[in-house]
Amino acid sequence: MPTINVVNMQGKAAGTMELNDEVFGIMPNVAAMHLVVRSILANRRQGTQSALTRGMVRGGGRKIYRQKGTGRARHHGNRAPQFRHGGVVFAPQPRDYVVNVPKKVRRLAMKSALSAKLTAGDLIVVDEIRLNEPKTRLVARMLTDLGIEKTALMVLPTFDESVVRASRNIKNLSGAAVNALNVYDILRANKLIIAKDAISGIEEVFAQ
DSSP states (O other): OOEEEEEOTTSOEEEEEEOOHHHHSSOOOHHHHHHHHHHHHHHTOOOOOOOOOTTTSSOOOSOSSOSSSSSSOOOSOSOSTTSTTOOOTTOOOOOOOOOOOOHHHHHHHHHHHHHHHHHHTOEEEESOOOOSSOOHHHHHHHHHHTTOOSOEEEEESSOOHHHHHHHTTOTTEEEEEGGGOOHHHHHHOSEEEEEHHHHHHHHHHHOO
16 A cells, blocks of 8 residues: 655644555556546536528528629629628537546546556645634645645545635635545646545545
């Protein structure tokens, strides 16, 4: 089993912790992670874009000029794509962008993302993330003590109103509870900060 150092909110050592091999010690599957990320981004699209094709544009039923003798190209109506107010060629229509991914692939992608973060040294386990008051400066100080310089994802065991309110104004920090964790958020963050209790929740779900 891989072992990781546990620190407190001040960045000082607070012991060690053994991680489950099935969740944090696998060989990352790039194809699974790519498919799940593509699915997450595709599912966020509304798919409400719409434009009128030539057959949908109102008007244009009368022939604009006679067929022969003008020296100009032959046309029927004035709603063809080359005319002003004409229809759009291959106009986009409302559609569903959902990409369905099997449950086993989603689980594999999550375990791959977590294992990749651990292997790269970008996983930080904090013994407890708790604030006495919802102040942004307290979270900012914690990030400084942990050596966070770029983007980070903070994972809590459950939703904590104080921590969420305190971290809301920090540009490069995003947060998630264990039940809302996804592969895209893990991969796009430079550092992954996980509360010790959240590790247990993750292993309980994915170590099966």
